[in-house]
Amino acid sequence: KKSHRLYDYIIVGGGAAGAVLANRLSESGKQSVLLLNVAGTPPDAYNGPVLLSDEFIVKKNLTATQGLQLQIIQPGYSAKAFPVSKTGSSPARWLGGSTLPGLSLYLKDHPEILDEWGDGWNWTEMRDYFDKCCGDYGASGVYHISKEPAYTHPLTNDFIAAAEAAGFPKGDLNTLHGKAVGLPATTQYEDGTKVHAYNAYLYPALGRPNLKVLDGARADRLLMDRDRCKGVVYRELATKTDHVIYANREVVLSAGYVYTPRLLFLSGMGPKRELDAVGLPVLHDLPAMGKHVTSARYSPLSWRTDKPSLTHMLGPPISPIASQLPDAYQSTGQEAFARYRSTFSSMKRPLENRSDVVFSFLPMYQALESAPLQFSLQGEPWPLQTNGYTILVTLGETEADGEITFPSASPDVSPVLTHRPLTDEDWKLAEEAVTYAMTVWNNSALGGTFIGNGAGRRNAFSAVYDGRGSCRMGPDRSDSVVDFNLRVHGVQGLRIADGSVIPRPSPYFALPEVLALAERAADLILKTERHEVETQNHRVEMDRKKPALETISIERLKQECGKSASLYEMLTWLEAHHSATEPAK
Ligand SMILES: Cc1cc2nc3c(=O)[nH]c(=O)nc-3n(C[C@H](O)[C@H](O)[C@H](O)COP(=O)(O)OP(=O)(O)OC[C@H]3O[C@@H](n4cnc5c(N)ncnc54)[C@H](O)[C@@H]3O)c2cc1C
Known part of the structure; x- marks a missing residue:
């Protein structure tokens, strides 16, 4: 019998992936689904135009939940990061997750990158899932998804013109392959309002009686029965009390690339040595858990300009000047992209041809201090002073990776994310990319004076704030955390479906891949259930067809075999009798 503490599926985390799963798993009405998330319905401001969200986050510092204030360390990075108290330090906690503060860029990974994910996840197999969630630019x-941003600044057009003059073909960045320049597709409506996972996937499903959303809840531990995950222990943040919920079928982790591994770790699943170090019992040694974090590395080259920039147009609290053009709020911040394949990579890996360097254009100044972009686009204190524009030189595939570590066995202590500095090989690529960017844009129609703030140097490449790979998929437990069906290696009833399982890096943010991945995860989960139900039905049917066991009394046995028959004689008779009465097959 089901009670309010027992659900078919428990989903931990209601961000991009969790919202898709909650919708799809509850769609038929047959399964009971619980979605557990740190915070509840996002404030209306998040439906607003893109940059308003950034401003709003800054004002409210929405990320202060205990134990969920990620510390980001970048050894060797030159600029001191913005203080956490001003910018917040880790993805949003509301339902909708990181899609709420997101810049609304919708740029898919190159198909060649998807082809390297592994069994079942290549571009051809994933195409239907991309279509299912995001379709064809608003048509389905x-x-x-809009084909272009709702707003583009005049400087952005100058950036594109300069790239075209330098030989970058202009077009749709999601369909053109190779070298290209263009405006990004966006998760915006035509009037600039933002599409996020809460309004797209979760809100339409909220009325379903079989879907329960539990917010104000921080999942702290998985309930394990040997190798099987049975449920989740969570903390009700308002009352500081702990509770348990049980899953009839599966627990799905969608808490993102930082907190999904943290939940595994607190449950005794992770690198043995690290679990030992904080005194947690080791349930499963998962050496790859928290490792192999990939985040593109970028450096913001900026030019001072006399022309009006977005900085001037934003209005308080970001800029001292009141916004003259409210459309500026519809900007995605990064308004145009140019990409190419470096000579360095072409020589190193001649058989590959995907672009590995991306130049993103912001019609506003971005200081080094914004790294690693902890929700601060600008990187200088408010109100902003510098009038300029910026090109982010972004390296999509670096040797430098990162890791997430957990300094304590307590869920009240926040994890630590370390992004390693560029390797010597990465630096060769970076040098080429910076020189190329300077050649193309230094004397372009954009005008302006280069700001020598150290950007472009080896110690001025930061990671972006999006990550992948901390629980990556793969065939082998020593090197990955989940298999290609997203099941945690060696554990039953537990899958991971979020950005943490993506095994390959990219120059772009991961939202398109996370949504498509979650759509496929829902299919995998429901297919498993259908298969198990069919097997069970088959068993029941077979049992039904079997003749009911005939009860034979001792008296009858004596009659049939004689009063002094031995036990052996009686068994022989029983066997013969059974064969004679069994129906022919
Ligand atoms: C500031 C910012 C801007 C971005 N801009 C873009 C962009 O323009 N384009 C793009 O493609 N991508 C962008 N991204 C990346 C994109 O948003 C992420 O790749 C995507 O949201 C990841 O989805 P997810 O489901 O893995 O995690 P998330 O969306 O981060 O969701 C995780 C959810 O888990 C919940 N959670 C965490 N821990 C717990 C716990 N212990 N218990 C219960 N709930 C928990 C959180 O509250 C959150 O709701 C951006 C990311 C950030 C941070």
């Missing part, structure tokens, strides 16, 4: 799909 759950998540509305």
Whole structure:
């Protein structure tokens, strides 16, 4: 019998992936689904135009939940990061997760990158799932995608013109392959309002009686029965009390690339040595858990300009000047992209041809201090002073990776994310990319004076704030955390479906891949259930067809075999009798 503490599926985390799963797993009405998330319905401001969200986060510092204030360390990075108290330090906690503060860019990984994910995840197999969630630019799909941003600053057009003059073909960055320049597709409606995972996927499902959303809840531990995950222990943040919920079928982790590994770790699943170090019992040694974090590395080259920039147009609290053009709020911040394949990579890996360097254009100044972009686009204190524009030189595939570590066995202590500095090989690539960017844009129609703030140097490449790979998929437990069906290696009833399982890096942010991955995860989960139900039904049917066991009394046995028959004689008779009465097959 089901009670309010027992659900078919428990989903931990209601961000991009969790919202998709909650919708899809509850869609037929047959399964009971619980979605557990740190915070509840996002404030209306998040439906607003893109940059308003950034401003709003800064004002409210929404990320202060205990134990969920990620510390980001970048050894060797030159600039001191913005203080956490001003910018917040880790993805949003509301339902909708990181899609709420997101910049609304919708740029898919190159198909060649998907082809390297592994069994079942290549571009051809994933294409239907991309279509299912995001469709064809507003014509279909759950998540509305516009072909171009709702707003583009005049400087952005100058950036594109300069790239075209330097030989970058202009076009749709999601369909053109190779070298290209263009405006990004966006998760925006035409009037600039933002599409996020809460309004696209979760809100339409909220009325379903079989879907329960539990917010104000921080999942702290998985309930394990040997190798099987049975449920989740969570903390009700308002009352500081702990509770348990049980899963009839599966627990799905969608708490993102930082907190999904943290939940495994607190449950005794992770690198043995690290669990030992904080005194947690080791349930499963998972050496790859928290390792192999990939985040693109970038450096913000900026030019001072006399022309009006977005900085001037934003208005308080970001800029001292009141916004003259409210459309500026519809900017995605990064308004245009140019990409190419470096000579360095072409020589190193001649058989590959995907672009590995991306130049993103912001019609505003971005200081080094913004790294690693902890929700601060600008990187100088408010109100902003510098009038300029910026090109982020972004390296999509570096040798430098990162790791997430956990200094304590307590869920009240925040994890630590370390992004390693560029390797010598990465630096060769970076040097080429910076020189190329300077050649193309230094004397372009954009004008302006280069700001010598150290950007472009080896110690001025930071990681972006999006990550992948901390629980990556793969065939082998020593090197990955989940298999290609997203099941945690060696554990039953537990899958991971979020950005943490993506095994390959990219120059772009991961939202398109996370949504498509979650769509496929829902299919995998429901297919498993259908298969198990069919097997069970088959068993029941077979049992039904079997003749009911005939009860034979001792008296009858004596009659049939004689009063002094031995036990052996009686068994022989029983066997013969059974064969004679069994129906022919
Ligand atoms: C500031 C910012 C801007 C971005 N901009 C873009 C962009 O323009 N384009 C793009 O493609 N991508 C962008 N991204 C990346 C994109 O948003 C992420 O790749 C995507 O949201 C990841 O989805 P997810 O489901 O893995 O995690 P998330 O969306 O981060 O969701 C995780 C959820 O888990 C919940 N949670 C965490 N821990 C617990 C716990 N212990 N118990 C219960 N709930 C928990 C959180 O509250 C959150 O709701 C951006 C990311 C950030 C941070």
